[in-house]
Amino acid sequence: MREKLSALMDGELDVADIDGLLAEMKRDVSLNENWYDWHQLSDSMQEHPLLSPQFMERFSARLAAEPTVVAPQRLKRSSVMKKLLIPLTAAASIAFVGVAAWQTQTSFSVAPAMVAVQSVKSVDQKTPAVRAYLAAHSQESGNVLAERDIVYADFGMENLR
Amino acid sequence: MSDLLSRLKPLVLCISLFLPVGAWAAAELNNADAVIVLNRMSAAAKQNDFQGLFTHQHGDSTETFRIVHVGSESLEIERRESLDGPRREYYRKGDQVSVYLPSKRAVSLDRRFSSKLFPQHLPENADFVLLNYRLKKGGMERVAGLNAQIYELEPRDIFRFPLRLWMHTDSGLILKSERLGPYAQPVELFVFSALALGKVDRALLNPVNPLRPVVIESNQGAVSEPVEPAWAIGHLPRGFRFMKSIQRTLVGKEMPVVQHLYSDGLVTVSVFLEPAVAEAKEGASHQGAMHMQVRQINGKMVTVLGEVPAETVKAFAFAFQPR
Numbered sequence: 001m002r003e004k005l006s007a008l009m010d011g012e013l014d015v016a017d018i019d020g021l022l023a024e025m026k027r028d029v030s031l032n033e034n035w036y037d038w039h040q041l042s043d044s045m046q047e048h049p050l051l052s053p054q055f056m057e058r059f060s061a062r063l064a065a066e067p068t069v070v071a072p073q074r075l076k077r078s079s080v081m082k083k084l085l086i087p088l089t090a091a092a093s094i095a096f097v098g099v100a101a102w103q104t105q106t107s108f109s110v111a112p113a114m115v116a117v118q119s120v121k122s123v124d125q126k127t128p129a130v131r132a133y134l135a136a137h138s139q140e141s142g143n144v145l146a147e148r149d150i151v152y153a154d155f156g157m158e159n160l161r
Numbered sequence: 162m163s164d165l166l167s168r169l170k171p172l173v174l175c176i177s178l179f180l181p182v183g184a185w186a187a188a189e190l191n192n193a194d195a196v197i198v199l200n201r202m203s204a205a206a207k208q209n210d211f212q213g214l215f216t217h218q219h220g221d222s223t224e225t226f227r228i229v230h231v232g233s234e235s236l237e238i239e240r241r242e243s244l245d246g247p248r249r250e251y252y253r254k255g256d257q258v259s260v261y262l263p264s265k266r267a268v269s270l271d272r273r274f275s276s277k278l279f280p281q282h283l284p285e286n287a288d289f290v291l292l293n294y295r296l297k298k299g300g301m302e303r304v305a306g307l308n309a310q311i312y313e314l315e316p317r318d319i320f321r322f323p324l325r326l327w328m329h330t331d332s333g334l335i336l337k338s339e340r341l342g343p344y345a346q347p348v349e350l351f352v353f354s355a356l357a358l359g360k361v362d363r364a365l366l367n368p369v370n371p372l373r374p375v376v377i378e379s380n381q382g383a384v385s386e387p388v389e390p391a392w393a394i395g396h397l398p399r400g401f402r403f404m405k406s407i408q409r410t411l412v413g414k415e416m417p418v419v420q421h422l423y424s425d426g427l428v429t430v431s432v433f434l435e436p437a438v439a440e441a442k443e444g445a446s447h448q449g450a451m452h453m454q455v456r457q458i459n460g461k462m463v464t465v466l467g468e469v470p471a472e473t474v475k476a477f478a479f480a481f482q483p484r
Contacts, residue, residue, distance in 0.1 A: 040292055040317075145226070
């Protein structure tokens with residue numbers, strides 16, 4: 001089965017075998033995990049950038065909001081300029097993806113400051129519940145000695161937009 | 162031509178801004194070497210005899226613990242006690258664990274996690290870790306008077322934080338471990354301040370507090386599928402595997418809560434599933450590297466907790482949909 005899975009990944013599996021393999025993957029959890037692990041390995045080896053989880057959602061929403069231009073203005077530029085514009089637009093879209101990826105990297109280094117500012121409200125009311133979750137979490141992670149962290153846990157709540 | 166170049170200059174500058182910059186100059190190890198190093202570290206923590214003092218710094222708190230470990234005999238024996246803060250003690254003989262904790266709450270441990278305390282906190286499965294992290298080799302540093310080689314487990318994606326390890330060059334024991342957080346600043350630190358390797362005084366293994374045994378669950382670590390009739394589970398952040406599901410009653414809750422545990426080989430994420438609570442607000446919060454996300458949907462509530470970035474707990478929370 002593993003050889004077939006590997007062949008499917010490389011696009012070398014016979015069409016006739018694909019349905020059978022897909023059915024087997026639905027049945028066998030470990031095959032499914034292999035599939036994801038191998039893809040993850042190949043992605044990381046080829047250094048494919050990862051986008052933020054909601055990237056497609058936000059992108060689709062913004063695309064839908066763009067007005068449709070029925071009659072675009074004619075470019076009053078020389079043909080040399082036109083040739084230059086094609087790689088430029090390609091570069092711009094690369095730069096756009098770059099910005100998107102870069103923003104997700106920084107967004108979580110900005111967020112903590114916001115939390116710190118907003119955590120003042122209703123901390124006392126919330127902490128007992130948070131401590132219970134924290135205690136359950138650290139116990140399952142094996143660190144039973146972390147009680148002191150739980151006692152001093154001081155999570156604030158940052159409201160969603 | 163020079164005109165064209167000067168036109169493109171801002172663009173080139175702009176693109177070069179997005180090129181990755183190696184802030185921490187270190188050589189990446191290939192997979193085979195990385196497996197050898199990680200296995201050496203975890204074997205050293207199991208097989209060596211040592212005693213020492215280590216400090217755990219987390220958030221605003223700093224605590225020192227005494228550790229005595231015998232690993233050269235057939236049965237591993239280990240005793241830890243806190244030297245400041247509330248009295249706590251941990252004693253392990255093979256798979257049997259006893260503890261002394263200030264609170265009287267019942268404690269149970271999973272066999273897979275029962276021996277995951279510093280300096281033995283590296284997982285047994287190095288391959289799984291290396292799917293999600295790269296191992297990089299840094300410089301040398303002295304820790305507790307001993308020579309140490311610095312390594313860094315650098316995440317392969319945005320869903321996890323880096324972990325730095327200082328390995329004793331002679332024994333392979335981890336002398337210092339530093340977890341980096343949201344600003345790439347250290348948020349959790351374990352470090353030996355004194356360490357003596359070799360035969361330990363057996364008297365040091367005797368407990369000093371009245372211990373009570375801990376129930377060890379005999380889950381052998383088989384990865385199973387989560388069974389959750391009330392919830393549909395969508396795409397979880399990459400590299401996390403379902404470990405187990407527990408139903409428990411939390412302090413201050415009337416209804417039992419279902420806790421799912423996921424692991425990426427190095428850190429664990431807990432997902433708590435329960436009916437919606439009127440006073441609980443939706444939102445994200447964090448303390449150090451520990452991030453939390455609460456989400457209420459169709460009369461149900463998901464709470465995700467783990468030492469992972471905000472992105473990760475959020476992705477987990479949004480992967481759970483009530484059926």
